[in-house]
Amino acid sequence: xxxxxxxxxxxxxxxxxxxxxxxxxxxxxxxxxxxxxxxxxxxxxxxxxxxxxxxxxxxxxxxxxxxxxxxxxxxxxxxxxxxxxxxxxxxxxxxxxxxxxxxxxxxxxxxxxxxxxxxxxxxxxxxxxxxxxxxxxxxxxxxxxxxxxxxxxxxxxxxxxxxxxxxxxxxxxxxxxxxxxxxxxxxxxxxxxxxxxxxxxxxxxxxxxxxxxxxxxxxxxxxxxxxxxxxxxxxxxxxxxxxxxxxxxxxxxxxxxxxxxxxxxxxxxxxxxxxxxxxxxxxxxxxxxxxxxxxxxxxxxxxxxxxxxxxxxxxxxxxxxx
Numbered sequence: 001x002x003x004x005x006x007x008x009x010x011x012x013x014x015x016x017x018x019x020x021x022x023x024x025x026x027x028x029x030x031x032x033x034x035x036x037x038x039x040x041x042x043x044x045x046x047x048x049x050x051x052x053x054x055x056x057x058x059x060x061x062x063x064x065x066x067x068x069x070x071x072x073x074x075x076x077x078x079x080x081x082x083x084x085x086x087x088x089x090x091x092x093x094x095x096x097x098x099x100x101x102x103x104x105x106x107x108x109x110x111x112x113x114x115x116x117x118x119x120x121x122x123x124x125x126x127x128x129x130x131x132x133x134x135x136x137x138x139x140x141x142x143x144x145x146x147x148x149x150x151x152x153x154x155x156x157x158x159x160x161x162x163x164x165x166x167x168x169x170x171x172x173x174x175x176x177x178x179x180x181x182x183x184x185x186x187x188x189x190x191x192x193x194x195x196x197x198x199x200x201x202x203x204x205x206x207x208x209x210x211x212x213x214x215x216x217x218x219x220x221x222x223x224x225x226x227x228x229x230x231x232x233x234x235x236x237x238x239x240x241x242x243x244x245x246x247x248x249x250x251x252x253x254x255x256x257x258x259x260x261x262x263x264x265x266x267x268x269x270x271x272x273x274x275x276x277x278x279x280x281x282x283x284x285x286x287x288x289x290x291x292x293x294x295x296x297x298x299x300x301x302x303x304x305x306x307x308x309x310x311x312x313x314x315x316x317x318x319x320x321x322x
């Protein structure tokens with residue numbers, strides 16, 4: 001593949017249509033999310049002739065690309081290369097990243113760019129350093145996430161016989177089984193912004209902390225995403241009392257775990273574990289194949305997320321300074 005071009009776009013319909021058919025669908029790149037953050041983002045397509053091969057967005061100010069604390073990833077979105085050999089896919093992705101790298105060096109002074117786990121080939125950045133005999137690009141930070149493969153839930157009736165269940169940690173299996181046999185949990189699948197808001201506030205209060213993000217802004221974004229069918233929320237109740245909630249984005253065959261929490265700090269409450277596994281089962285029914293648990297970088301939350309048997313992938317903050 002050659003003759004790639006990069007051009008700006010303001011066509012939200014084309015942007016979202018490409019995202020929804022792409023290899024690495026994610027809610028952070030959706031126009032509903034970006035347009036409601038209260039920040040200015042430039043959107044770009046990478047094309048060969050008229051066909052879109054990739055897209056990316058940047059937060060630019062005076063030829064400097066800055067990261068935002070309001071968004072998790074600023075990823076390159078790749079075309080879904082169907083029915084192609086892996087060697088051809090790898091070569092196409094390499095050329096796309098190389099073209100974007102050239103675009104960065106020609107048009108910007110400094111850059112911080114936060115990938116998702118689909119960006120696995122960093123050679124274009126390292127080779128630029130080699131050719132320039134200077135460290136123009138470097139990895140500022142390395143992070144990890146865990147991605148649960150729901151295709152391993154190959155038996156929705158006999159869950160315990162599935163390879164998914166066998167990959168769960170002993171602790172998670174024990175909590176789930178205890179919740180099923182000893183608790184009277186009920187699942188409620190609906191989007192409730194009040195449950196979300198109340199639980200987030202109570203969680204931070206228990207930790208003697210203030211909510212460290214714009215809660216009202218995120219509520220507004222979540223409501224708009226929900227109106228477009230891009231949110232899945234599950235609440236767990238016991239004796240008509242809400243115990244916890246989990247909230248996911250859902251875009252095609254991929255979902256991302258966005259938020260979750262318990263209303264009370266009860267050591268015998270396993271509603272989050274119960275809700276998580278039921279969410280996986282229900283998302284599988286909705287056609288979701290992969291759930292990104294969105295980071296395992298906290299010593300506490302990371303350990304818990306690993307109990308669900310996902311694959312661990314790295315993702316990077318890439319920095320450029322000329």
